Structures are given as C-alpha cells and as structure tokens.
Amino acid sequence: MRFPLKLVPDNTNIPFLRYRTIAMAISVAMIVAAILLCVLRGFNLGIDFIGGQSVRVQFDQAVPIDQLRDKMATLGFEDVTIQEYGSPTEIGIRTPLPEGGDTAAEAAATKIRTAIEGSYPGAHVGGVESVSGKVSNELFRTGMIALVLAMLGITVYIWFRFEWQFAVGALFALFHDVALTLGFFALTQLEFDLNIVAAVLTIIGYSLNDTIVVYDRIRENMRKYRKMSIEALLDLSVNETLSRTVVTSLSIGIVLTILLLVGPDVIFGFTAAMLLGIVIGTFSSVYVSAAILLWLRLKPDSFVTKVASGPEGERVTSREKP
Amino acid sequence: MLDFPRWKVWAVILTIVACFALAIPTFVPENIRKTWPSWVPQPVVSLGLDLAGGSYLLLEADTKDVAASRLDSMREQVRSVMRRDPRVEIGDISVQGGQLSFMVRDPSKVDAARERLLEVAGSGAGLTGQRVWDISVVDSTRFVLRPTQAGLEEAINTAMDDAREVVDRRINEFGTKEPTVVRQGDNRIVVQVPGLQDPQGLKKLLGTTAKLEFKLVNDISPQQLQAGNIPPDTQVLPYAEGGGQIAVFRQAIITGDMLVDARQDYDPQDGTPGVTLTLDGVGSRRFAKVTQENSGKPFAIIVDNTVISAPRINEPILGGSARINGGFTVKSANELAVALRSGKLPIALKVVEERTVSAELGQDSINKGVLAGVLGTGALIFFMLITYARFGVYTTAALLVNAVMILGIMALFGAALTLPGIAGFVLTIGAAVDANVLINERIREEQRMRNRNALASVQFGYKEASTAIFDANITNVISAVIMFTFGSGPIRGFAVVLAIGIVTSVFTGVTFTRLLVADWLKRNRPKTISI
Numbered sequence: 121m122r123f124p125l126k127l128v129p130d131n132t133n134i135p136f137l138r139y140r141t142i143a144m145a146i147s148v149a150m151i152v153a154a155i156l157l158c159v160l161r162g163f164n165l166g167i168d169f170i171g172g173q174s175v176r177v178q179f180d181q182a183v184p185i186d187q188l189r190d191k192m193a194t195l196g197f198e199d200v201t202i203q204e205y206g207s208p209t210e211i212g213i214r215t216p217l218p219e220g221g222d223t224a225a226e227a228a229a230t231k232i233r234t235a236i237e238g239s240y241p242g243a244h245v246g247g248v249e250s251v252s253g254k255v256s257n258e259l260f261r262t263g264m265i266a267l268v269l270a271m272l273g274i275t276v277y278i279w280f281r282f283e284w285q286f287a288v289g290a291l292f293a294l295f296h297d298v299a300l301t302l303g304f305f306a307l308t309q310l311e312f313d314l315n316i317v318a319a320v321l322t323i324i325g326y327s328l329n330d331t332i333v334v335y336d337r338i339r340e341n342m343r344k345y346r347k348m349s350i351e352a353l354l355d356l357s358v359n360e361t362l363s364r365t366v367v368t369s370l371s372i373g374i375v376l377t378i379l380l381l382v383g384p385d386v387i388f389g390f391t392a393a394m395l396l397g398i399v400i401g402t403f404s405s406v407y408v409s410a411a412i413l414l415w416l417r418l419k420p421d422s423f424v425t426k427v428a429s430g431p432e433g434e435r436v437t438s439r440e441k442p
Numbered sequence: 443m444l445d446f447p448r449w450k451v452w453a454v455i456l457t458i459v460a461c462f463a464l465a466i467p468t469f470v471p472e473n474i475r476k477t478w479p480s481w482v483p484q485p486v487v488s489l490g491l492d493l494a495g496g497s498y499l500l501l502e503a504d505t506k507d508v509a510a511s512r513l514d515s516m517r518e519q520v521r522s523v524m525r526r527d528p529r530v531e532i533g534d535i536s537v538q539g540g541q542l543s544f545m546v547r548d549p550s551k552v553d554a555a556r557e558r559l560l561e562v563a564g565s566g567a568g569l570t571g572q573r574v575w576d577i578s579v580v581d582s583t584r585f586v587l588r589p590t591q592a593g594l595e596e597a598i599n600t601a602m603d604d605a606r607e608v609v610d611r612r613i614n615e616f617g618t619k620e621p622t623v624v625r626q627g628d629n630r631i632v633v634q635v636p637g638l639q640d641p642q643g644l645k646k647l648l649g650t651t652a653k654l655e656f657k658l659v660n661d662i663s664p665q666q667l668q669a670g671n672i673p674p675d676t677q678v679l680p681y682a683e684g685g686g687q688i689a690v691f692r693q694a695i696i697t698g699d700m701l702v703d704a705r706q707d708y709d710p711q712d713g714t715p716g717v718t719l720t721l722d723g724v725g726s727r728r729f730a731k732v733t734q735e736n737s738g739k740p741f742a743i744i745v746d747n748t749v750i751s752a753p754r755i756n757e758p759i760l761g762g763s764a765r766i767n768g769g770f771t772v773k774s775a776n777e778l779a780v781a782l783r784s785g786k787l788p789i790a791l792k793v794v795e796e797r798t799v800s801a802e803l804g805q806d807s808i809n810k811g812v813l814a815g816v817l818g819t820g821a822l823i824f825f826m827l828i829t830y831a832r833f834g835v836y837t838t839a840a841l842l843v844n845a846v847m848i849l850g851i852m853a854l855f856g857a858a859l860t861l862p863g864i865a866g867f868v869l870t871i872g873a874a875v876d877a878n879v880l881i882n883e884r885i886r887e888e889q890r891m892r893n894r895n896a897l898a899s900v901q902f903g904y905k906e907a908s909t910a911i912f913d914a915n916i917t918n919v920i921s922a923v924i925m926f927t928f929g930s931g932p933i934r935g936f937a938v939v940l941a942i943g944i945v946t947s948v949f950t951g952v953t954f955t956r957l958l959v960a961d962w963l964k965r966n967r968p969k970t971i972s973i
Contacts, residue, residue, distance in 0.1 A: 125828045125829050126829075127829070130890060130891075131891070176803065178802070178803070230642075244800070245800070246799070246800040246802060246803035247797075247798055247799045247800060247803055248796065248797075248798045249796065249797045249798070250793075250795070250796045251794075251795050251796075252794040252795060254502075254794060255500065255794045255795045258930075259930060259931075262928050262929060262930055263929070263933070265928050266924055266925055266927075266928040266929045266933065269924045269928060270920065270921040270924045270925065273920045273921070273924055274917045274920055274921065277916060277917060277920060278917075281913060314929075314930070314931060314932045314933055315861075315862055315865075315932050317929070317933060318862050318865070318866075318925070318929070318932060318933045318936040319865070321921055321925055321933070321936075322865070322869050322936075324921060325869070325917065325918045325921050325940075326869075326872070328914070328917045328918075329873070329876060329914040329917070329918070332910060332913045332914045332917065333880065333910045333914065336909055336910035336913060337910070340906070340909075360887065361883075363883050363886070364879050364880055364883040367829060367879045367883070368872075368875060368876045368879045368880075370825070371822055371825055371826070371872065371875045371876075371879070372872040372875065372876075374818070374821045374822060374825060375818040375819075375821070375822055375868055375871065375872065376868070378814055378817045378818040378821060379814045379818060379868060381814075382810060382813050382814045382817060383810055383811060383813075383814035384806070384807035384808075384810040384811050384814075384861065384864075385810075386492070386807055386861050387861055387862070387864070387865055390862070390865055391865070394865075394869075
C-alpha cells in the first residue's frame with residue numbers, strides 16, 4: 121500500500137458520457153419502477169403520518185410474534201403491526217387510530233399495556249406514542265411541503281449561480297434520488313416516519329453537494345477550455361472530481377455503515393435511507409446531472425462573459441494530457 | 443496564504459477556545475458542576491426527551507367552546523344590564539346558531555336598549571381596535587348579536603394564554619422537574635416533562651376543568667325524581683361513585699373562585715383520604731350563613747357537575763374551611779386538590795399527540811449512539827490519515843474541533859440533543875470531511891498536474907475549492923432553514939444541528955486548517971507536499 125493511499129489513480133480518463141444513454145435508460149427505468157412500487161405497494165407509514173398509537177415493549181425473552189398477534193386479536197385489535205426493533209426481545213406494537221376519538225385511543229393503549237404486563241412477567245413498556253388523525257395529517261402535510269420547498273429553493277439557487285440547464289439538471293438529479301429513496305421504502309416496507317423525511321432532506325443535501333462539486337468544475341473548465349467540445353469537457357470535469365467524489369462518499373459511507381450496524385435502532389431506517397442515498401446520489405451526480413447538460417444543449421460559451429483574464433489564460437496550456 | 447494577520451490568528455484561536463469553554467460543562471458530571479461557584483456560566487447541552495426519557499404531550503383546545511361560552515356570558519350580561527333602573531323589558535332571549543337574539547317588549551325603548559347594549563358589547567373595543575360584536579336590529583324590536591371573527595380570535599388568544607398558565611401551574615403542582623409548557627400556533631400547547639414515564643395521571647389532570655360548586659340539596663321524593671317532575675329552580679346531577687342521581691338547587695352557595703386553597707389530607711376520625719378546602723372572606727361568610735340557616739339539611743359538593751359527596755350539615759361551619767369526603771384514594775384526592783387549587787381551565791384541552799420514552803430506552807439509545815459515534819469517528823480519522831498523510835492530520839484536527847464547537851454552540855443556545863440531532867451531527871461531520879477532501883484533492887491536483895510548488899499548490903487548492911464549498915454549504919443552509927421553518931418535531935431538531943454544523947464545519951474545515959497549514963509551511967518551507 122502506497123502512502124498516502126490513492127483510491128483513484130491520477131489522471132483518470134474514463135469516458136463516462138459515452139454510456140450516457142444506457143445510464144439514463146437505467147435511471148429512468150429505476151425511477152419508473154420506484155414510482156410504480158410507491159403507487160402499487162405503498163408505504164409502511166408510521167403513526168406520525170396515519171395517526172394511531174405505538175407501544176414499545178422490552179421483553180425478558182424472545183416472544184413469538186405470531187403468539188403476540190393472536191393475543192392482540194383476542195383483545196379485539198385486528199389491524200396491528202408487530203415488528204422487532206433490532207432484537208427479538210424488543211417489540212413494537214402499532215395499532216391504527218381507533219374509532220371513537222382520543223378516549224378510545226387512550227383506552228386501547230391501556231388495554232394493550234395491562235394485557236402485556238399481565239401475561240408476560242418481566243416485560244415492561246419502554247415507550248408509548250400516540251398521534252391523533254388531525255395531527256398526523258398536519259405532520260404529513262408539513263413534511264411534504266418541507267420536501268418540495270427544499271427542492272425548489274435549491275433549484276432556484278443553482279439557477280442563479282449557474283445557468284438554467286444546471287438548475288434543470290440538478291432538479292432532475294434530486295427527483296431521481298428522492299424517487300429512488302421512496303421506492304426503497306416502498307420495497308422494504310421499513311417504517312416511514314418523520315425521521316425518514318429528515319433523511320430524505322439530508323439525501324437531497326448530500327446529492328446536491330456532489331452535483332454542485334461536479335457543476336462547479338464544469339463551470340470552471342468552460343471558462344478555461346473554450347474550444348473543447350462539451351462532451352469532452354463534461355468527461356474531463358467528472359474525471360477531475362472523481363477522486364474527491366470517491367473519497368467523500370466513502371468517508372460518509374463508512375460512518376453511516378457503522379451507525380447502521382451499532383447505532384441506536386430508532387434511527388435504523390434513517391441511516392439505511394441515507395446510506396442508499398449516498399450510493400444513488402453519487403451515481404446521479406456522475407451520470408445523470410452531467411449528461412442532462414448535454415441534452416439541454418449547454419453551449420460552450422455559457423460562462424464566457426464572466427471569464428477573467430490573466431492567470432486563467434496560461435493554464436490552458438499547462439495541462440498535460442496523459 | 444502564509445501571512446495570516448495576527449488579529450486573524452487570535453480571532454480563530456479565541457473563537458475555538460470560547461466554544462471549548464462552552465462545551466466543557468456538558469462533559470462534567472452534574473454533581474461536580476453543582477460545586478462550582480454560581481458565577482461560572484454553566485451552559486449544558488441537555489438531552490431531548492427521546493434520549494433522556496420523559497413525556498411529550500401536545501394539547502389542543504376546542505375553540506368552539508370559547509364561542510359558546512362567550513355567547514352564554516353575553517346573555518347574562520344583557521339580562522343584567524337591561525334589568526337596571528329604569529328597566530327595559532326584554533323577552534325571547536336565546537342563543538342559537540352562533541348568535542344571541544332577544545326582543546325588546548316596548549318598541550319605544552329600542553334606542554335605550556341599544557345604548558345599554560353598547561356598554562357591554564362595545565362598539566369598537568378590543569386590543570386590535572376591531573369590532574368585537576356585530577349588533578344588528580331586525581324586525582324593529584329584535585336585537586341580534588354575533589361575535590366577530592376578530593373578537594373571537596382575541597377571546598381564544600386570551601383563553602389560550604390563561605390555559606397555558608393553568609397547565610403550567612398544575613404541572614408544577616404535580617411535582618415534576620423542569621417541565622416546559624409553551625403555546626404553539628393558535629390553539630395548541632406543548633408540554634414536555636423530562637423523566638415522567640407514566641403520563642396517565644398528568645393527562646387526567648390536564649383534562650380536568652375542576653369547576654367546584656357547593657349547592658343545597660332539594661329534598662324531593664325519589665318518585666318525583668323518577669317522574670322527572672322537577673321544580674324550575676332545581677337541577678338533577680349524577681353521583682360520582684356508585685351511580686344514582688340527586689336533585690340540587692341551581693343557585694350555588696360557594697363557587698370555585700372563592701377557593702383559597704385545597705389540600706389532600708386524612709379524616710381525623712377514620713383516616714380516609716379527602717380534600718380540605720380553605721375559603722376566602724366572601725366564601726366563608728356565605729358558607730357560615732347557609733350552614734346556620736340550613737342545619738340538618740344536606741348540601742352537595744359538586745366538581746364538574748358531578749356530585750362528589752352530599753354531607754349533612756351538623757352544625758354551622760364558621761371557620762371558612764370545609765372538607766370533601768367520598769370514596770377517595772390518596773392519589774385521586776391529591777389529583778382533585780391539585781385540580782382545584784390550580785384553577786379552572788378556561789378552555790377544554792385534549793391530548794392530540796403523546797410521546798413517552800422510558801429512561802432505559804433512552805439510555806440504551808445514548809450508549810449505542812456514543813459507541814457508533816466513537817467507532818465512526820475513529821474509522822473516519824484512520825481513513826483520512828492514510829489518504830492524505832499530513833493533511834489528514836489537519837483534517838482530523840478540524841473534525842474534532844468541529845465536533846466540540848457544535849456542542850459548545852448548542853449549549854450556548856440551550857438546544858437539546860435529540861436522536862435526529864445525532865444524525866444531523868453525523869451529516870455535518872460528513873460535510874466537514876467533504877470540505878477538506880475538496881481542498882486536499884485540489885492541492886494534489888495543483889501539485890501533480892500543474893506542477894506547482896508546495897506553496898502555490900496549497901494556495902490554489904484553497905482558493906479553487908472555495909467556490910464549490912461555498913455553493914455546497916449554501917444549499918445545505920437552504921434546506922436547514924426550510925426544514926426548521928416548515929418541519930416539526932424531529933425534523934426541527936435535525937435542522938438546528940445541521941445549521942450550527944454548517945457554520946462550524948466551514949470555519950474549522952477552511953479557516954482553521956488553513957491556519958495550521960500556513961504555520962507548517964512557514965516553519966518548514968517544503969518543496970513538495972506528500973498528499
């Protein structure tokens with residue numbers, strides 16, 4: 121192993137954009153698949169968004185989930201969701217919003233609690249959450265508003281700082297990442313709650329980080345190499361930033377993997393979403409966001425008016441092609 | 443690059459030292475912190491309820507109640523103002539469909555009635571100067587009063603402020619530590635009680651309006667009661683325990699506002715728990731008078747229109763104190779006492795969201811979070827060191843300083859650390875790493891591809907990377923601001939840490955590392971950099 125370690129060799133020259141049609145086809149196919157999954161299969165929405173209550177129980181020893189489900193059925197709870205939190209002794213029991221309002225919800229929680237503490241000695245309730253239908257609707261609405269506004273705000277910023285093509289490219293990359301993340305939740309049926317919305321927003325932030333670093337380099341190169349064809353320029357820019365992309369994604373990936381494996385299980389879904397987001401975010405910024413610029417006919421003279429004279433000029437010749 | 447002005451060096455150092463100082467109390471155990479002199483500021487990053495254990499309740503008021511009670515009280519006010527000398531005869535007074543209407547019997551007195559009405563209903567009063575009531579006359583003798591939107595909003599606002607006060611008092615009476623009670627939006631109150639594991643009692647307490655009344659019992663026969671043949675000055679109320687009903691006179695002897703104190707205690711004779719009430723001057727006098735005149739008759743103690751007990755008056759009660767018995771447990775007697783002495787809720791509140799986390803579960807999350815944090819940071823540092831050698835050391839230093847700075851600033855603002863906050867922390871570390879990776883990669887590039895010397899490489903590295911770092915961070919700021927503004931609960935906790943982290947990560951990742959690098963370059967003047 122050389123020291124310092126270089127994961128990406130110097131002067132890579134991978135013709136990323138040659139495969140843009142295939143990459144784009146894969147992207148679009150994945151987006152379509154994700155949307156279909158979301159529509160057909162739906163989400164395992166947590167009580168944050170659908171209302172209801174959730175009781176988290178710590179048992180002495182592993183309790184068969186089927187047995188618990190039967191127990192709940194005898195109590196009159198049919199639509200319960202029972203799931204493990206990390207270990208088979210930690211069980212979450214979720215019941216939908218009972219008809220009859222909050223007093224009924226209250227009674228249901230008490231009933232579950234007494235039943236469990238009665239039939240499983242040593243079990244104790246570690247947490248109770250209940251959210252009324254009204255609040256859950258609001259949480260859902262504010263969550264979605266935050267998501268959409270964040271995407272729009274970011275797009276507008278890029279539009280101002282770059283060119284409209286970049287804004288469209290970034291927006292598409294964001295849409296790509298959000299759709300795939302949501303698809304992942306529809307596929308795995310991991311619980312989708314408020315924390316996951318925060319995770320999706322984080323993914324937006326990360327993916328955008330990647331996209332912006334590539335765009336920044338494209339802008340810089342467009343000022344430097346005015347005669348280069350756009351395709352070659354985009355390839356060059358992605359290659360130049362490749363080392364950074366790999367190192368950063370790997371650093372964050374390492375931390376998230378550790379968080380996923382040993383971190384508190386309450387944020388398991390959150391961490392899983394972010395880890396996935398890093399992977400698809402990296403893909404989208406390397407393939408999707410750059411390729412889109414080509415399709416949107418970005419002109420080589422887009423940033424010409426802003427080009428500074430002086431040292432920038434001489435740098436055109438100082439680059440050595442490998 | 444090398445010539446950092448002296449003031450800048452000191453500004454950077456002082457900022458870091460200040461943040462460290464702010465972060466220190468958080469790491470010092472509480473019992474040691476208590477021995478510190480009180481003039482030493484002790485900002486601490488407290489743990490959110492999801493980590494420390496405790497209960498979070500979101501209460502919502504039914505604002506329709508306010509409209510109804512406003513109309514009811516206006517009806518009484520209209521009655522009494524019209525009764526004044528010279529009397530204006532009115533009739534057919536009713537509250538229906540959100541409005542109050544009555545007619546003036548003598549058409550010539552309509553103008554006089556309007557003037558009196560303006561006294562109580564006002565013409566353009568209210569804090570906002572907007573009209574509180576719409577007054578109109580239909581069919582020449584019929585008045586219709588309707589509360590205006592502005593008037594209602596103001597009434598709800600006042601009721602919510604009062605309700606917040608009452609909730610605050612009740613929770614304090616409950617004996618929990620450091621509860622927070624804040625209004626949220628138009629009709630909600632957020633209650634957070636650290637350490638409270640079983641919020642049932644608290645919820646019951648908050649749901650209680652505890653309207654206290656003493657009324658004389660009307661001794662009508664059970665047959666009469668059964669037949670529903672009840673005189674107009676009498677009402678029938680249910681018993682709290684064991685069912686049954688009892689007829690009482692509508693007129694109350696004592697009402698809750700005459701109450702000075704209420705305490706749970708034990709009956710001196712049989713030792714059963716009960717509540718002892720202390721009345722104010724007016725209340726004591728009235729109670730004394732009524733008990734003198736009605737010796738031998740029973741009176742009913744009524745809480746929220748439910749009869750708690752109906753003891754017989756054995757002797758005049760002159761001392762201004764009374765006792766409620768009636769099948770209490772110590773707990774229920776205490777709850778009633780608390781509900782009575784902390785006043786009546788001006789508006790009914792119901793729990794619309796509840797989150798309770800036990801301390802063990804919280805502790806478990808902390809332990810795992812800390813373990814993951816230590817392992818993650820360790821792995822990250824190792825990765826940075828093998829990737830960037832000396833510059834990896836600077837990156838590592840920046841990361842550690844960054845983490846402490848975030849904690850220090852959170853302590854300064856009194857922000858609590860929640861689970862999503864920990865996630866935000868991780869994200870921030872990621873962003874900080876990215877800033878340094880961008881710079882380091884750029885230095886590599888400048889040196890290798892453009893054959894620059896060490897100094898120029900570093901110089902260009904920092905300069906060229908800065909626009910990408912700037913743009914990337916601004917977009918993160920945008921999403922943090924949006925999350926904080928539109929998000930709720932966990933999303934907000936996340937946004938706060940993210941926002942703080944963006945600032946500190948730019949500071950440590952760019953400014954602080956540049957200081958370290960400049961210092962090294964100045965001392966050693968290397969020709970090339972191993973990076």
